[in-house]
Amino acid sequence: MKILIVYDSRSGNTEKMAYAVMEGVKIAGVEVLLKNIDEASVDELMNVQGLIIGSPVYYGLPTAKIKAFIDDSVKYHGKLDGMVGGAFASAGGIHTGAETTITAINEMLFIHGMIIQGSSGGSHFGAASVGAPDDNVKETCRKLGERVAKLAKKINN
Numbered sequence: 365m366k367i368l369i370v371y372d373s374r375s376g377n378t379e380k381m382a383y384a385v386m387e388g389v390k391i392a393g394v395e396v397l398l399k400n401i402d403e404a405s406v407d408e409l410m411n412v413q414g415l416i417i418g419s420p421v422y423y424g425l426p427t428a429k430i431k432a433f434i435d436d437s438v439k440y441h442g443k444l445d446g447m448v449g450g451a452f453a454s455a456g457g458i459h460t461g462a463e464t465t466i467t468a469i470n471e472m473l474f475i476h477g478m479i480i481q482g483s484s485g486g487s488h489f490g491a492a493s494v495g496a497p498d499d500n501v502k503e504t505c506r507k508l509g510e511r512v513a514k515l516a517k518k519i520n521n
C-alpha cells in the first residue's frame with residue numbers, strides 16, 4: 365500500500381504543506397512517496413493506491429506543470445479507476461482561488477474515476493493555506509494525508 369504525493373512549489377509554501385500531508389499518511393501507517401513535480405513521473409501511478417496533488421494557486425487554478433502531469437497521465441486512462449485522490453493548495457490571499465484550485469484538481473481526478481472524500485469538519489474540499497502553512501493548516505494537511513491513506517486501506521484490504 366503506497367500513496368503518491370505530487371506537488372509544485374516555486375517559493376516553498378506548497379512544499380511545506382506536502383511534508384505535512386506526508387506525515388499524515390505515515391500516521392495512518394501507510395508508505396508514502398513524495399515527489400516534486402520536476403521529479404514526478406506518471407509511471408509511479410501504477411505502483412500506488414492513492415494520489416494527492418498539491419499546487420500553488422496560479423490565476424485561480426493549478427500550475428501549468430500540474431496540468432501537464434495530469435495530461436501525461438492519459439497514458440493510464442481507465443487504469444486509475446477507484447484509486448483514492450486528494451488535493452491541497454497554497455494561495456496568496458483569502459478567497460483568491462484556493463478552493464477553485466483544489467476543486468480543479470479534484471475534477472481532473474474524478475475524470476480518472478478516482479474516489480475523493482470530502483470532509484464535514486471544515487476544509488471540505490482538501491487543504492488550503494494562505495502563504496506558508498501555520499500550525500492549524502499543517503494539522504489540516506496531516507488530516508488530509510491520514511484520511512486518504514485510511515480510505516485507501518479500506519478499499520484495498
Ligand SMILES: Cc1cc2nc3c(=O)[nH]c(=O)nc-3n(C[C@H](O)[C@H](O)[C@H](O)COP(=O)(O)O)c2cc1C
Nearest residue numbers: 373374375376377378420421423424455456457460
Ligand atoms: C503566476 C502566479 C500567479 C498567481 N496567482 C494567484 C492567484 O490567482 N490567487 C492567489 O491567491 N495567489 C496567486 N499567486 C500567489 C501564489 O499562489 C502564492 O504565493 C503561493 O503561496 C505560492 O506557493 P509556493 O510557495 O508553493 O510557490 C500567484 C503567483 C504566481 C507566481
